[in-house]
Each structure stands twice: as structure tokens, then as C-alpha cells.
Amino acid sequence: MSPTVIKRDGSVANLDLNEIRDAIAYAIEGYPLNSLELESRVNLQLNQPRTTRFIQETLVNTAVQLATPKDPEWLNVAGRLHIWNWTHEVIAKRGYGYGHYDVFSDTNLFSKYTSQLKIYSQRDLQEAVSWIEPELDKVFDHAGATLLTQRYLSDDELIQEVFLVTALVLAIPERMDERMSYARAFYMAIAHRKISLATPILANLRFEGGSGTSCFILSVEDSIESIFDNVKNTARISQEGGGVGINLSRIRAVGSWVRSKPNVSGGLMSWIRILNDTAIAVNQGGRRAGAVTVAADIWHLDIPEFLEMRSEAGDQRRKAYDVFPQVVVTDNFMRRVEQGATWTLVDPYEVKQVLGIDLPNLWGTEFDDAYEQIEEAASMGDLTLAQTVNARNLFIDILETQVETGLPYIAFKDALNRANPNKHIGIIPSVNLCCESFSVVVPGKLAHSCNLASVNLAQVEDDELPEICQLAVRLLDNTIDVTTAPIGEARNHNRELRTIGVGVLGLADYLAKRGLRYQDKREIRELFKEFSYQCLMGSVLLAKERGSYPAINSSEYGMGNILGKSRSQRPEWKALYDLFDFYGIRNSHIMAIAPNTSSSLIQGCTASVLPPYAKFNAESLGKGDVMKAVPFLREYGDNYQENQRIDQRVVVDAIAEMQKWVDTGISMELVFNLNPDVYEPNKTVDASDIYDTALRAWRRGLKAIYYIRTVKEDRLSEVDGCGDSCTL
Template sequence: MRYLELNSAVLHKKDGFFQLEKDREAAQAFEAEVEQKLRKFSDPIQRLKALISEGYYEDFFARYGEEEVLELSDLAYSYGFRFQSFMAISKFYKDYALKTDDKKQYLERYEDRVLAVALHLAQGNPAKARAYVEALMEQRYQPATPTFLNAGRARRGELVSCFLLELDDSLNSIGYNLNQAMQLSKIGGGVALNLSKLRAKGEPIKGVAHAAKGVVPVMKLLEDAFNYADQMGQRKGAGAVYLNIFHWDVEDFLDTKKINADEKSRIQTLSLGLIVPAKFFELAERGVDFYVFAPYSVYQAFGEHLDDMDIDRRYEELVAHPAVKKRPLSARAMLTRIAQTQFESGYPYIIYKSNANQAHPLKRLGQIKMSNLCTEIFQLQTPSVIGDYGEPDQIGYDINCNLGSLNIVNVMESGKLQESVHTAMDLLTAVSDLSDIRNTPGAHKANRAFHAVGLGAMNLHGFLAKNRIRYESEEARDFARSFFAAVNFYSLERSMQIAQERGVSFEGFELSEYASGAYFERYLAEDFRPRSDVVRALFAHLELPSPADWARLQAEVQKHGLYHAYRLAIAPTASISYIQNATPSIQPIVEVVETRTYGNATTYYPVPFLSEETYWYYKSAYHMNMYRLIDLVAEIQPHVDQGISTVLYVTSETSTRELARLYVYAERKGLKSLYYTRAKNLSVEECVSCAV
């Protein structure tokens, strides 16, 4: 195929630099092939009517007039859109564009996919649809893969595809959540489950000693479930399990990822995450042992589950109680063990539970206990109590992830920061309102109560490089601080406006720190507008919120409420970044020309805005100081009410001791999580279910 040859020619340097024009030629060659395979229609209306009658699209004309649809189609095509790289165009047509059932013809161009998404999410409102078309065609905002792929299709999957579930300590709960996990995996859902309430290996069941088998057999059941319910073989099921580090089974939990683990206990495809309260790091810093507890003995002694307790405050009480089964482990040795496991497998993720709850504006409503497959979702959660047959169930609050991202470069260069955030919040709200996944009663209940969304961002490294700013610099941190403070402001503003328009606030708003005004105190005390001349110049064409603006917003929120209990979450962005010609999320790039293998074909992707001048600002993450990466994330985190998916990059020269120091540093800097640790000689399969 000619386009693959042209794409690979990018690496054949000419006059000492990559032949970037070859990538553009490859994109043109691929576009020519698309034109040959594209089904043609006489006009946009005839096209839509034909595809509706053939069962490819939902009936848009049930909500819109033909003139309205034609005007929106003309608007989308008026941009003269062209993909900016071979990776972008090939990714879109292979993975997103609507095709005939036999896959031999394309039925959509990029403009047609944008139109279908806008028509579906606007639900008959032409003005909203117009704003959505503009935001998507200008690539200021990008919906997550499930939304962008499925919206508007007659035979579609769900618009969200990431869920968080919590198990109670009963066989009923295990069976119930196992079924939920399989039902969600069947429809393309990635599922994270908190196992921290399960009794430990060897604890009694109904008074019979040593009857409980612990968390590892449940992990094996879940792994088999995700492998079985794999979307009819089209995509692997994706699951993650979390465990509190103070749980008795924590060593067995980590050992499941050891290369030499026994096959009976080895976990191959399930992702692992540790929930780590601040108390653990305090004990590690003091160089003393920490105790792990048998959770059922804790429940018997206190009437509370270990995972629900504030371990930072009650640790000594747990240690002192004679009825609580416990044993000591070295805290520092555990840090080293975690680092060793990460070098071998990339896992476990680390959740800084205390940081997450300390910054939680809804702490009076409930606590954050875990995260999702990509470690950016942080919302309150309560378990469901599942009765025996004929007995009523008590459905708690579970979580689904409703995601999308701003393209920082296009938002900044358009000068439409407020408009972009407002439109993004409207788009995400539409997805939340339209989501009705009855297979997860807890997630369905929480979605109706909290209207949670997760607006993120991509292309930070691309923006910095394009503007000759080094990723590890103070100027980068200055920009990130100001940009995300403004995104926070405008997301709150739009959420308040929606609450005012609908006369509805999220459940429990009156108990939140938004209602009390406490959430706004930092913005009244400090001005988050740029500190340096370099960054001030970047925002010269934009008006950023001042402390006086924050005071006004505080009063408006207290008066009208907020529609969304949660608004912001920065997810990893994978294929969607390629379509946007963007660097992933807020993370640094790994290579200036990335190599990706799909099936039998290898594709080379030059990072956006690459030139002989910007090359020097595209330092690989593997050559960066990870402390400076954590510093940058720490500047953004206070402005993001949920979390930030943060990857650490290490090489064979990094010691386990140094990696453990990074864990401690990230905790002290206020991060809520660490995602994978990527070693240069280690390939970790990407999270495809939650990646935006």
C-alpha cells in the first residue's frame, strides 16, 4: 500500500531531519483510497434518509426539519477540514467512521460523524447542535471514544464505557457484582471493582474458622468473566481491581502480578490498584512497621468495614484492639515491593485516598474509596446490600465515567476558552442525561442523583512545544496553573447556569463545600492569573477570571446551585488524540516520531507541530525529571475536582528505591493517583475502555 511506504519514509532523514512532508503525502494517498470506497449520495438529505431507512442511523428527522439538518451539514463542510497526519486519517476511518455491514464501503466522512454526534446529543435543539458542530469541527473539544463512535447510530453501543463497582462482604454481593461486570463488559464497558470489604484468606464464615478464601479467588473469577464477556470477540474485556493496602491479603494481591507467580494465582489481564491512605506513608517515613488487618475481625469489633474507616485517624485504635486480627509488615519494604512489581508489570496503580478525600468538596455526603481503570475518576461511592431471593436489595451509589477533552492548542488559538468549556459541559451533560444503563442499578442511581461528568484536556506538551516552552519549566507550570483555574471557573459557571435553567441541583448540594462557599476560598485569597511575562503574553487575547470574578461566582453558585456534583477529570487520551493531532492528555511525549503497530501494519506518527525549531522542546518523557512532571501535575490538581491520570516513566537505570521516593513525593505534592509506571523496556497494554 502506497500510503504505508510514504508514511515510513518519514524516518528517512533528509538534510539531517525527518521528511515530514512524506506523512502529509501518506495522508493524501489514504484519502484517495477512502474516496474510492466512499458510498456517494446526490445530496446530504438524501444520504441521511437512505442511511436511516437502511438502519444505519437513528431518525434525525423525527426531531429536526430538513432545512435545519441541511444548514448544519453545510456548516460542518464549510470548514474544509483536512486531517493533519496519516495517523489521524487512518485512525478515524478504521475505527470511527460508519461502514456498511460488510465493511467494504465507508458511509461517513469526518464531517458526517460530527453531524451525527451533534444531532443526537442536541436532541432536537438546532442552536445547541450548531454550537456542537462548531466545537467539534474546530477541534476545540473531543468527546470520548464511546460517545464519538456511537452517537447517532441506530445500532449503537453505550455513550459511556467505564464503571466503578464496590463489593460488600457477602457471596450475594460477589455474585451480583460478577454479573454486573459481565453485563457491562458485554456492552464494551471497562469495570473497576473495590475488593477491600472482602474478608481475608483464613477468616471465619458463619463461625467456621479458616473458611474464607480471600480476595485472589475472586480476582480469578473476575478475570475469567472479562475474558468470557468480550464483546463477541471484537474487543477484550477490561477490568481492574482495587485493594486497601491495610488489608490482610495485600501481599497475595501483589504477588498475582509476579512473573514467576503460580498459575493458580497469577493474574494476567486484570489491572491492579492499591488504595493507600496517608497513614501508610507516615509510617514508612518513620521507618516502622505497618499492620495489615483481617477486615472481618475489624467489622466484628467495630461494626464498621476497614475500608470505610478513617485509618489516618483510627489506625492506633485498630492496632490496640485485642479482637482485631493483625500482623506487622515493613512499610519501607512494602514500598520497595510495590516498585518491584511495577517494574515487572506496570502495576499496581496507586490511589492516594487521603489526598482525594481531603480535597473532596462533597465529603459530608460520602467518601471516595477507589478509582477507575485509568485512575482519574474520584467520586463518592456506597456499596449495594444484596438480599436473598425474595428479599429487597439496598442499591448504593456506583459510578460511570462520562468523559471528553479540550484540545488546549485549538482552544487557546481560537480565543474561545469560555465558549469551549461551556459547550463541552453542555455536550457532557447531554451524555449524562441520555445514559440509562439499567444493568448497573447503582451507577444508574448515582448518574440520576449527581449528573457527574469528567471534562479533561489534551495537547499540553504540543502547546508548550509550539510556543517554545519546556515541559519541565516554571513557565509550563505557570501556564498550566492559569489555564486549568480558568477551566474550573467556566465549568462551575456553566454548571450553575444549567442548575438555574432547570431549577435542579445535584442531590445533596446543600451539604457540599460549594453551598457553604468553602470551596471558593483559595480563589478569593490568591490570583491564579499568569505570573510570568511569557505566559501573560499567551493569554493576552483572553480574559481570565480574577478574585473578584470568583467572588461573584461564589455568590451565584450559593444562590442557584450546581447541576453536576463532579465536573473535571483528566483522562489519558489515546486514539482520540491522534484524530485531533494532539499530544496525549497533559503527559509528555515518549518519542518525536511514535511507532504504532496495528495488526500487520506499522504506522509512524510525528508529534504535532514538529519542526527543526520545536524539536528541541519535545524532550522524551524517559529523559525527563519525574519530580518536575509531578510538580506540573500538582499545579493542575487543585483546579480539578476529580483526578488526573499520571504516568511515571522510568528506565533500567532507575532503582526501586528511587521509584518509591517518587510515590512519596507525589503523595506530598497532593496528587490523588498514579497510573502506570512505564519502563523503557516494558510494554503495558493501554487502557482502551476509559481512554478518551
């Protein structure tokens, strides 16, 4: 008796092996692989009826098992088979696939997005579906295909349809006579993987009321009302898929006064526990647990306990394992680290009550002067809640905690605020969840919010860079106008500052294809100088068309400076300055390089600007690990540098070259290999190397250090990461 198969419509038929061979032939086309290898390895166990889905999943899993560093293309074959299966499931569910659209009927591709696309005529939509390129579904490897279907697609959507509808939504703010032209340009850039969209844009914007904003930063006042207002704000942001940063430095320390009663305050950890539980309870649109980073300044009296929030030792009621701590350090502190000098921890409430100093609001020389006054008061006994520690020992405690847990992040407050173009409005208190996006935050008035996208350097040719950079700026500026901000402070921020974050990913691929290395600082510098110029030009051209951001007066931009430099300091940018002098600039922050860990899987490139951890390895993804190879392993494999084997001082120096041209931040994860003889013979990384590298990052003007991870016996330390939440 012939084996039978249960089809997607529930009917039973004899198994046709030719259909399996057709699927394999489709998936293997164009790759230097032998289809018989897959056919011979497949074990369908046909002693009982099997569903079509079972057969397809078996093919996918077998293709993944065939993948090796010698034949990495089997991962692409698995990706094609996965999408083949998904496409046929969708067709079975709704009755049509690509190319079978009737936008004039009541039930059509766009019917579920009616409220979002009502600005378009049926004729517009009929034209739009003609842009779809179904063949582009074949470019995803197994990791990218799996991520797309797990996280981004509803069970009745196809990939190119989601890209198209998102592009149409992003083009809504355009003038009527240009809207379709830009919608097509957006679709082509997204579908051809030249521009990578952050998850809130790709997952949310095609639905009514969706938020496209990735990153938020809140700042909490020292009051019960402000604390719980921001717990609610955190829940609302998380519900929409955003990553939340919360600065808690104003909250009084353990043992401080409450209503004139001494030794009553429970300190930071009491409130962090509530935020921790909020992050768990309010997941990101059902995709994953909420992602929250909590920040405290390095002078806060609760810093020692703050550093232990993820450790197993101590009172478990004072722990918070589901939020991500960050320590905000000043240049004053870092200078004392270098000197091995003392450092004083204080209670912000007492400092404000006794000395009238709002310490969290200060940086630079103002902080230095105020801190000298505070230390004198502490030495005289005027401050009862003060503790003197050794600055270097405290910094080493931070680094040891990072090595143990990957955290806390380190934010360099003075570097953040020196580059702040909007000093006339307020300060940048801390960084976002992935350490690359930040701007002015005013408690109760302005919450930093940023929309993110990235230019895929692995796919963009050199002559395309100007067009793609400027298109990414335009796309993100449009996002501000079509997104629904989850809280009022974010709406205010969007309206006044129009912050965006154009990043890049695939730098390792870009370098490998050109035979360059991370030590080639001049080439890296020139690339990011051009990237910066084109993004800035894109925002200036938008200002010409739409006007400058409302808060530009009295800003660095209002004083004629770009990236903190006047035109006399950058004569090679004359064309940019000529336009800027007349029209201003549309966005107050423009560039931010996110980690892009998940996004890179879809983009088929290496993540962000760092070397890949390994050329061929397992990548953690939601429901399990997936195999991942660098995209050009067969062609340029020898040119790739692996992060597990590159001296991290090289990484710091390369990031420093990029940072000169990026107005916001860069997610920089450091990976230290503790195995002997990795970097050079008879050399093993020790604590002093990690300490020196962290100091190097500060000295080179970097704005933050993301995770620190270690490799021991060829295993990368586990970090319960934010899951790429701010880029999603």
C-alpha cells in the same frame, strides 16, 4: 498488454496512472514534499491484475515508509490516502458520498439513526447536512485515520457524518428554539478538533440504546450475592465499552471464616480470577477485551498475594493477567513509610465481627483512630488474622512490582476524599481504570459513572478557551440525559450527582508553540486556573438554566465552597461566586484529565498533559504499530521535551500545579530512564530515585499514580495497558 485493475464494483479496466497521480496530488497538497518521491518508491507489482484497494494500500504504506523526523508530513499524506480509499469504498458500497443527501427520501444518511433523531424534522436534518465540511477529512495523519476507521466507523459511514450525527444526538436535551444552534456548535467543535469525545460517546451514542459513559466504579460487599451481582454489572458495563473499577476491600481474606468455619475463605484472588475471565469473555462492543481494575486497601491481609497477581512466579491458578490491580493507600500508611515504622495487615471480616469497625468506609482521622484500636486488638491477640510488616518495605514491594509490570496503580485515599464534595453521601473508595475519574460509591445504590471529553489545547486559541470549556461542560451534561446507563446503580449516580469529566490534551504542543517548558510552573498554573474557572462557570451557568445537581444540599457546594474553598479564599473569582451563590452548580464533579492515548491520535496532538515519550516513534494500535510524530515537529521540534529524557520530579511538580485546579484527578504515568547520563552527567536512575519520586507525588497532594514505566537501552518497558479504555 496494459496492466489492469479490478475496481471496487468488480469490473476490470486498464490501469490509469493519472488516477494514481491525482490521489497523490490530493494527499500531498499543502505540504513541502515532492510527489515524485512517492511515485518513484511505489512498487505495484503489475504483472497481475490488482485491486483498487491493493493500489491504495500500497500508496499508504509507501508514504509511511518515507516519513522521517526531517519529513514527518509523509504521515499526514498517508492519512489522507487512507481516508481517500475509505471514502471511495463507502461510495461504492452505498452509492453516494458527501453532498449527495436527500433527507426526504426513505433511504438517506439518517435512516439508520431514525430512533435517535426522531426529534428532528426533515427540514432540520436538511439544514444539518449543509454544515458538513468534507475538507476536514484531510487533517488526519496515518495513525488518526487508521484508528478512526478501525474503531469508530461502520463500513458505510464517512467521518464527518459520524461527527454530525453525534452532535445532533448530543443536542437533543436543548430547548427546541436553541437545539439546532447547539448542534451546529457541537459539530464545529468536534469536526475542527477543538473538543475530543471519549469513545463511548463517539462510538455508541448515535445508535439506539448506546451508553456514552466511559468510567464506572463499583464497590463490593462481603457476600456471595454482592460479588456475583457485580460480576454481572461488570459484564454489562464492558459490553457497552466502559472501563470498570471494582473495590474489593470488604471481601474477607484468605483463611477467614465462612459460615462460622475457620480457614475456609479463598480470599481476594478467588474472586479476582472470575472478574479476570469476565473481562476476557465480554469484550467492549467487539472493539477489544474488557478493561477492569481491581482495588484493595493497603491494610488488607491479602495485599502480598494481590501484588503478585501478574507475576510469573507462584501458583498460576492464583494469577490474573488481564485485570489491572490498584492499591489504595492512606496518609497513615505513607507517614509510616517515611518513618520506616510497622504496619498491620488485617482481615476486614474479622475486624468487623470482633470490633464492629467497617474499615473500608473510613479515611482521615476516623481511619487513624480506628486503626489504632485495631492494632491494639491485634497486639493483644484479639485478632487472629493479622500480620505485622514494615511499611517502607511493603511500599518498596509495590514500587518494585510497578517497575516489573507497570502496575499496580497507587490511589491516595485521603487525598481523594479530602477533595470529595459529597462527603455527606459517602466516600470515594478507589479510582477508575485510568486514575482520573472517581466520586462517591455506595454498594448496591450508587456506582460512580462519568462521561468524558477533552479540550484540545493544540487547536484552541487562548481567546477561544472560555467558549470551548463551557461548550464541553454543556455537551457532557447533555450526555447524561441521552445515554442509556448499563446498570441501575449508574442511573442513580447520573441522576443524583451528574458527574462529568472535562479534560485536556495537547499540553505539550501548547507549551512547545509558546516556547515554554514543564519547569514553567507559573504559566502552567495560570493556564489550569483559567481552564478550571471556565469549566466551573459553564456548570454554574447550566445550573442557572437547568438547576443544580439533586444531591447538592449538605455538600461542599451546598455550604458555599468551590474546589473546597470559600469565596473569601478566592476573591479573584467574584463573578463566578456571585452566580454560584444564587444558582448553585449543575455537576458535582466537573474536570478529569484522562490519558487520551488513543484520542490524541485522532486529535492530531500529544496525549493528555504529559510530555510525549518521543518526538517521533511507533505507537501501538490494536492490529499493529503505527508511526507517530508530534504534530508541530517541523516548526517547534526543538521546543518539545521528551518524557524519556525529563526528570520525573519535574513531571510530578507540573501535575501538582494542575491538580490544584482540577476537582477530580489526572492520569499521571511516570517514565524512568535507566540509561546512564540521561538526566545529568555521571547520574543513573536507581531504586531510590523511583522511591523518592513516588513519595514526592504523595507529598505534593496528587491523588494517584498511573503506570510506572522504565526505559533501558532506548526501549520503553512493555505494559499491557488498558488501551485508553476510559477515554477510548
